[in-house]
Amino acid sequence: xxxxxxxxxxxxxxxxxxxxxxxxxxxxxxxxxxxxxxxxxxxxxxxxxxxxxxxxxxxxxxxxxxxxxxxxxxxxxxxxxxxxxxxxxxxxxxxxxxxxxxxxxxxxxxxxxxxxxxxxxxxxxxxxxxxxxxxxxxxxxxxxxxxxxxxxxxxxxxxxxxxxxxxxxxxxxxxxxxxxxxxxxxxxxxxxxxxxxxxxxxxxxxxxxxxxxxxxxxxxxxxxxxxxxxxxxxxxxxxxxxxxxxxxxxxxxxxxxxxxxxxxxxxxxxxxxxxxxxxxxxxxxxxxxxxxxxxxxxxxxxxxxxxxxxxxxxxxxxxxxxxxxxxxxxxxxxxxxxxxxxxxxxxxxxxxxxxxxxxxxxxxxxxxxxxxxxxxxxxxxxxxxxxxxxxxxxxxxxxxxxxxxxxxxxxxxxxxxxxxxxxxxxxxxxxxxxxxxxxxxxxxxxxxxxxxxxxxxxxxxxxxxxx
RNA sequence: GUGCCUAUAGCUUAAUGGUCAAAGCUCCGCUUUGUGGAAGCGGCGAUACGGGUUCGACUCCCGUUAGGCACCCCA
Numbered sequence: 001x002x003x004x005x006x007x008x009x010x011x012x013x014x015x016x017x018x019x020x021x022x023x024x025x026x027x028x029x030x031x032x033x034x035x036x037x038x039x040x041x042x043x044x045x046x047x048x049x050x051x052x053x054x055x056x057x058x059x060x061x062x063x064x065x066x067x068x069x070x071x072x073x074x075x076x077x078x079x080x081x082x083x084x085x086x087x088x089x090x091x092x093x094x095x096x097x098x099x100x101x102x103x104x105x106x107x108x109x110x111x112x113x114x115x116x117x118x119x120x121x122x123x124x125x126x127x128x129x130x131x132x133x134x135x136x137x138x139x140x141x142x143x144x145x146x147x148x149x150x151x152x153x154x155x156x157x158x159x160x161x162x163x164x165x166x167x168x169x170x171x172x173x174x175x176x177x178x179x180x181x182x183x184x185x186x187x188x189x190x191x192x193x194x195x196x197x198x199x200x201x202x203x204x205x206x207x208x209x210x211x212x213x214x215x216x217x218x219x220x221x222x223x224x225x226x227x228x229x230x231x232x233x234x235x236x237x238x239x240x241x242x243x244x245x246x247x248x249x250x251x252x253x254x255x256x257x258x259x260x261x262x263x264x265x266x267x268x269x270x271x272x273x274x275x276x277x278x279x280x281x282x283x284x285x286x287x288x289x290x291x292x293x294x295x296x297x298x299x300x301x302x303x304x305x306x307x308x309x310x311x312x313x314x315x316x317x318x319x320x321x322x323x324x325x326x327x328x329x330x331x332x333x334x335x336x337x338x339x340x341x342x343x344x345x346x347x348x349x350x351x352x353x354x355x356x357x358x359x360x361x362x363x364x365x366x367x368x369x370x371x372x373x374x375x376x377x378x379x380x381x382x383x384x385x386x387x388x389x390x391x392x393x394x395x396x397x398x399x400x401x402x403x404x405x406x407x408x409x410x411x412x413x414x415x416x417x418x419x420x421x422x423x424x425x426x427x428x429x430x431x432x433x434x435x436x437x438x439x440x441x442x443x444x445x446x447x448x449x450x451x452x453x454x455x456x457x458x459x460x461x462x463x464x465x466x467x
Numbered sequence: 468g469u470g471c472c473u474a475u476a477g478c479u480u481a482a483u484g485g486u487c488a489a490a491g492c493u494c495c496g497c498u499u500u501g502u503g504g505a506a507g508c509g510g511c512g513a514u515a516c517g518g519g520u521u522c523g524a525c526u527c528c529c530g531u532u533a534g535g536c537a538c539c540c541c542a
Binding site for chain 1: 468495496499500501502503504533534535536537538539540541542
């Protein structure tokens with residue numbers, strides 16, 4: 001069998017380094033680079049260049065998705081009467097320990113904490129709700145018309161093991177409605193999130209909803225659940241044994257087969273709800289029906305944050321839960337404000353992840369356009385041309401016309417190439433001759449036609465052509 | 468935290484254990500010293516790191532590191 005032939009050979013390769021016969025272009029300033037007499041290269045200590053585990057860069061070519069998301073969120077928020085709030089990226093660590101909940105995974109293993117030199121313990125926010133509730137109390141928002149409807153967006157941090165749809169620094173948007181106990185608020189939050197997804201053209205997502213009761217009825221249910229599981233103690237996995245002690249509600253979403261067998265027979269929350277919770281849940285579902293928002297009753301969904309009461313819900317892509325996890329998660333938290341020292345104040349909220357939604361947008365091949373204004377491009381030759389171009393560039397910029405440039409390039413060829421890449425509609429060429437004669441060459445990049453235009457008429461002419 | 472998979476240039480990929488690691492895209496330049504898109508040519512640029520086996524390792528083995536995926540949990 002003939003081995004793959006080596007095509008080229010004997011090329012000097014390497015060490016041809018070329019001693020740069022190139023221009024040395026006068027310029028008395030510093031120019032001590034690239035001299036042939038190599039002064040032996042200094043050892044540069046290399047450091048690893050890699051974003052920290054679980055973080056990622058949002059590169060220019062992806063920004064369109066992020067811009068679209070933010071815009072949609074802002075619009076929908078406004079339509080539903082939510083006001084923007086921004087809270088610090090870090091807070092007192094206790095805010096989360098108490099708020100999010102000591103027993104939750106978020107606190108137990110995912111929270112980023114750090115101490116200041118003064119010894120204060122802080123945590124990077126793993127979610128928005130505690131910070132917003134803190135702000136509500138701190139700024140006496142109970143004196144504002146209730147409910148206070150707020151939204152925010154930005155990075156949150158969880159020290160998780162990264163995988164599909166999961167990051168350590170990721171972006172969420174969050175809606176909170178504080179100060180209304182009515183199920184209307186629950187539904188409005190759900191509605192807002194659904195509208196955002198719809199406006200982003202996401203097809204095929206499913207709302208799962210449940211009620212986990214309140215401090216009156218939830219303990220009853222827990223008791224019953226624990227009792228039931230005690231009977232089956234020998235049939236459950238190690239993790240579930242732990243859950244049985246620490247967080248019984250979570251028993252319900254164990255994925256192990258042997259545990260799954262026990263779940264269907266387990267008591268369900270709905271049957272234990274007190275009258276108030278039952279009524280609230282009923283109302284919520286009725287309102288959803290009325291608004292023709294379809295949902296799946298999921299008696300097994302309990303969610304992982306301690307502060308939830310009554311309504312909990314999630315939105316997943318597709319017909320069943322799978323893939324990259326929940327797109328949206330939220331619920332009611334009627335006791336959190338009080339827990340933080342405020343007056344008893346009911347509240348409900350939800351959050352969604354940017355990265356997950358964007359990955360769905362890409363997966364569903366939804367087109368997101370970058371809005372690009374038509375652009376003109378400055379092409380300059382020689383010192384005088386460059387100066388004139390620079391000046392003209394400013395004039396166009398001030399008039400709000402997008403101008404591209406490649407001032408660092410000298411040849412017309414490479415500049416036109418750059419103009420072409422930028423998809424400029426018009427190139428304005430100023431060389432030595434034009435600069436002296438106070439003219440500009442206007443080149444239509446589509447047709448290739450050129451015209452010489454007096455400098456003082458160029459603005460008008462360009463405006464006309466861009467229309 | 469546990470398990471599985473992966474690691475070659477900025478990106479996508481190639482190289483039965485055997486010369487100097489090959490290509491496409493991108494980028495820079497030349498073919499045209501004042502004219503882009505096409506074509507041709509040239510240039511920059513890589514075996515993650517450390518050991519081992521071998522006459523010889525991108526290739527096989529071990530370790531480290533990093534990444535992906537799954538579990539846990541969640542956006």
